[in-house]
């Protein structure tokens with residue numbers, strides 16, 4: 370339980386990026402809010418300075434709150450209310466050392482992120498990116514029986530790595546919408562009634578699941594524990610015509626191993642919404658034709674971005690009224 374926070378004035382809150390206007394207005398009304406209007410993320414030095422001045426900071430995935438940015442003594446900041454569900458950009462050891470609470474925004478973005486994973490799966494299997502590039506370049510010569518022939522999605526086997534909120538939303542779409550057979554790899558055992566909802570089967574190990582899949586979609590968290598979970602050895606375990614979809618975090622895939630696998634046709638193709646070290650894109654990826662790339666659009670709908678903001682607001686109110694934030698993760 371968080372100790373009641375008794376403050377004579379409104380808590381001082383820093384918003385690190387632009388947010389939907391409606392949520393910014395509500396934040397400004399309830400808190401003494403400062404907005405970063407520069408359109409560039411804060412540096413580590415700016416974060417250290419902010420940690421001395423603000424009661425709460427509202428970061429996003431673009432804010433690298435690693436050990437360097439959190440290398441402060443006795444910070445004023447008591448809460449990092451993250452705008453997003455993934456929080457592997459925040460150094461868990463450092464926040465624990467400082468006794469800083471961290472919250473996130475689960476659930477409200479699961480459907481839209483699963484929609485983007487489905488979009489990517491369809492785009493790469495049906496060669497939609499290649500087709501659009503060809504058409505815009507004025508290179509389309511007309512319908513031909515063998516032109517840009519892709520792979521069928523319906524009825525195929527989808528392996529889901531990480532069967533949490535978004536993994537299950539993906540299974541819902543793929544199984545009930547596309548008649549796909551669902552295999553699951555999760556850190557802990559998934560209850561049978563949850564698997565049954567999606568006609569899914571949990572496979573004991575990732576290595577055992579990969580050779581059985583036509584599509585593999587990643588929905589686990591990032592961070593050190595899952596860094597390069599998909600490496601060259603595991604890409605070799607995939608079928609030569611299988612597709613890899615990553616809407617989780619860039620570091621989960623060894624991108625250089627992926628580029629090699631794509632160039633030498635060890636797998637059929639890949640589709641990425643997230644990148645290791647984004648927004649920098651490893652140049653080797655840009656040379657891969659059988660790769661679809663989106664600029665981290667998973668939660669990017671008007672409805673979801675507002676809902677994420679409202680969820681952060683709920684967590685702030687919880688905390689400053691003396692309760693644990695409802696979405697406390699650290």
Ligand SMILES: NC(=O)c1ccc[n+]([C@@H]2O[C@H](COP(=O)([O-])OP(=O)(O)OC[C@H]3O[C@@H](n4cnc5c(N)ncnc54)[C@H](O)[C@@H]3O)[C@@H](O)[C@H]2O)c1
Pocket residue numbers: 454455456475476478479482530531532533534535536554555556557588589590591595598616617618642643665666667668
């Ligand atoms: N592309 C985007 O815009 C976007 C949007 C939202 C979330 N995400 C990413 O999606 C992730 C999942 O979100 P969620 O809300 O579904 O989280 P969640 O906590 O509900 O589910 C994650 C699941 O992954 C499992 N897991 C962890 N490590 C694993 C491993 N090595 N192998 C197999 N399973 C593993 C966990 O047991 C858990 O069931 C987030 O952490 C975030 O990084 C991306």
